[in-house]
Amino acid sequence: MADPIIQIEKLSKQFVSGKQTKKVLENVNLTINPGEFISIIGPSGCGKSTLLRIMGGLDTDYEGSVYFENGPIKGPGRERGFIFQDHRLLPWLTVEENIKFSLPESTENVEKIIVENLEIVGLQDVRKAYPKQLSGGMAQRVSIARALSNQPKILLLDEPFGALDAITKMHLQEEMLRLWEMEQITMIIVTHDIEEAVYLGQRVIVMDTQPGRIKQSYNIEQSIPRSRVSPEFHRQKDKIYKEFFEEKLQTFYYTI
Amino acid sequence: MKEMAASKYIQTAKYLSLYWILPILVLLLWKGAALLGIIHNYTLPSPDKVIQTAVTLTADGTLAGNIIISILRVLEGFFLALAAALAVGVAAGLSGKFEIITDFILQVLKPIPPIAWIPLAILWFGIGEASKIYIIFIGAFFPVFLNTLDGIKNIDRKYIELARVYEVSKKRVIKQVVLPGALPFIMTGTRLGLGSAWICVVASEMIAATRGVGYMLMDGRDLARPDMVILGMIIIGIVGKFMDDILKKLSTVMIKWN
Numbered sequence: 222m223a224d225p226i227i228q229i230e231k232l233s234k235q236f237v238s239g240k241q242t243k244k245v246l247e248n249v250n251l252t253i254n255p256g257e258f259i260s261i262i263g264p265s266g267c268g269k270s271t272l273l274r275i276m277g278g279l280d281t282d283y284e285g286s287v288y289f290e291n292g293p294i295k296g297p298g299r300e301r302g303f304i305f306q307d308h309r310l311l312p313w314l315t316v317e318e319n320i321k322f323s324l325p326e327s328t329e330n331v332e333k334i335i336v337e338n339l340e341i342v343g344l345q346d347v348r349k350a351y352p353k354q355l356s357g358g359m360a361q362r363v364s365i366a367r368a369l370s371n372q373p374k375i376l377l378l379d380e381p382f383g384a385l386d387a388i389t390k391m392h393l394q395e396e397m398l399r400l401w402e403m404e405q406i407t408m409i410i411v412t413h414d415i416e417e418a419v420y421l422g423q424r425v426i427v428m429d430t431q432p433g434r435i436k437q438s439y440n441i442e443q444s445i446p447r448s449r450v451s452p453e454f455h456r457q458k459d460k461i462y463k464e465f466f467e468e469k470l471q472t473f474y475y476t477i
Numbered sequence: 478m479k480e481m482a483a484s485k486y487i488q489t490a491k492y493l494s495l496y497w498i499l500p501i502l503v504l505l506l507w508k509g510a511a512l513l514g515i516i517h518n519y520t521l522p523s524p525d526k527v528i529q530t531a532v533t534l535t536a537d538g539t540l541a542g543n544i545i546i547s548i549l550r551v552l553e554g555f556f557l558a559l560a561a562a563l564a565v566g567v568a569a570g571l572s573g574k575f576e577i578i579t580d581f582i583l584q585v586l587k588p589i590p591p592i593a594w595i596p597l598a599i600l601w602f603g604i605g606e607a608s609k610i611y612i613i614f615i616g617a618f619f620p621v622f623l624n625t626l627d628g629i630k631n632i633d634r635k636y637i638e639l640a641r642v643y644e645v646s647k648k649r650v651i652k653q654v655v656l657p658g659a660l661p662f663i664m665t666g667t668r669l670g671l672g673s674a675w676i677c678v679v680a681s682e683m684i685a686a687t688r689g690v691g692y693m694l695m696d697g698r699d700l701a702r703p704d705m706v707i708l709g710m711i712i713i714g715i716v717g718k719f720m721d722d723i724l725k726k727l728s729t730v731m732i733k734w735n
Contacts, residue, residue, distance in 0.1 A: 279638060297642045309639045313657040313734045322653055323643040351734045371643065 232285035244432030260422030268433025302368030308360035358389035554613025562621035570629025591616035616677035620669035628662025664728035
């Protein structure tokens with residue numbers, strides 16, 4: 222097997238506010254192999270976004286070791302694309318200027334890169350548009366095209382479809398799978414949507430809160446092509462669903 | 478299509494009548510008061526007397542000359558202030574140290590009204606152009622500076638984070654994130670600054686000048702000509718409004734992404 226693309230060992234992180242210290246992550250160990258599609262799921266406050274930000278190099282204040290391709294992560298880098306929940310396009314730049322902004326200044330063939338990557342996400346006619354002229358789904362596609370333009374080896378997705386409507390969300394999930402198969406990019410998605418986690422991930426990491434830690438890891442057997450309605454899909458989803466709510470069954474005790 | 482065009486005309490007509498109804502009413506009341514003898518020629522002359530003065534002064538060229546000299550003074554002082562305020566504002570916005578170093582002096586200078594500088598300006602620069610430009614500079618500097626600083630500080634951190642993800646150089650971040658991000662604030666500051674500059678030119682011309690709209694006011698007072706004073710005031714108002722209109726247009730063009 223090839224060397225892991227991400228190797229996390231004994232990762233812990235805490236926030237100190239005044240006299241209180243809050244453990245955000247405790248003893249997280251995770252190995253991710255090149256080409257994997259990983260979903261990370263957990264309740265809010267479990268540190269899943271923090272974990273992703275650490276992999277992205279946006280947060281470097283932690284204990285333990287986090288390696289990307291055998292080198293410690295010291296900061297952000299183009300080879301690790303990051304998709305935020307908001308599209309984060311600069312409102313004063315057009316779509317093509319936004320993509321150009323993300324590329325190294327010495328890049329040649331900027332035009333070609335822009336056209337190709339917009340095509341990959343199914344957008345050709347929006348190059349001159351400003352972000353406010355785009356729908357939420359389109360804007361998020363542009364931000365994906367922007368990440369792809371930098372030829373990342375890994376894409377870190379932080380609840381990327383959380384702000385979109387259900388139909389757009391499903392479309393973009395399909396799109397991500399297509400990209401993953403086509404471009405062979407390692408993908409790590411953080412989500413609070415169990416269906417999304419199970420539908421996309423080959424492996425679903427379930428996290429728990431206080432302190433944030435990895436609770437379980439499930440290998441998902443994906444049917445080819447993937448299905449949202451097969452009994453197998455639902456069985457795997459239910460398994461994680463139960464995992465999630467095992468201590469909270471009381472919540473359902475009174476409903477209907 | 479025809480109907481749409483017609484309804485658009487009606488819309489415009491409605492807007493214009495609403496827009497002008499109050500100014501016309503004021504004019505009529507003014508004229509009425511003069512006819513009824515409520516106001517007198519030596520305190521508040523009737524509107525047609527003011528118009529007559531405007532015609533005379535336009536014909537001999539003094540009016541245009543006064544307006545132009547004032548506008549030129551404003552532009553000179555304003556652009557100097559704009560350049561300085563942008564430089565200091567951007568520096569303070571980007572460098573915490575620079576902001577701390579300059580903070581006390583700038584905050585103390587800020588509440589001093591520009592006209593309070595007139596005595597010193599005359600002592601330092603004499604009664605020529607330089608003292609007026611200096612007053613205008615002081616008047617325009619602070620609105621631009623403060624808004625530039627605020628604009629830069631209010632830039633959404635998430636865009637800075639994005640720039641980090643893509644390893645964008647600092648120079649490029651300033652050019653493509655900081656400046657455009659702060660532009661709406663900067664334009665607001667520019668409008669306030671130009672307004673203040675216009676106020677300052679009039680004030681400084683009222684103290685020591687031989688030309689300009691401010692001088693026209695003082696001249697009117699010395700000659701006991703309220704019509705000249707009123708005309709001067711109206712001119713100041715109208716020119717000020719037009720300058721602001723131009724900047725307002727300019728900012729909608731420059732901030733086209735909103």
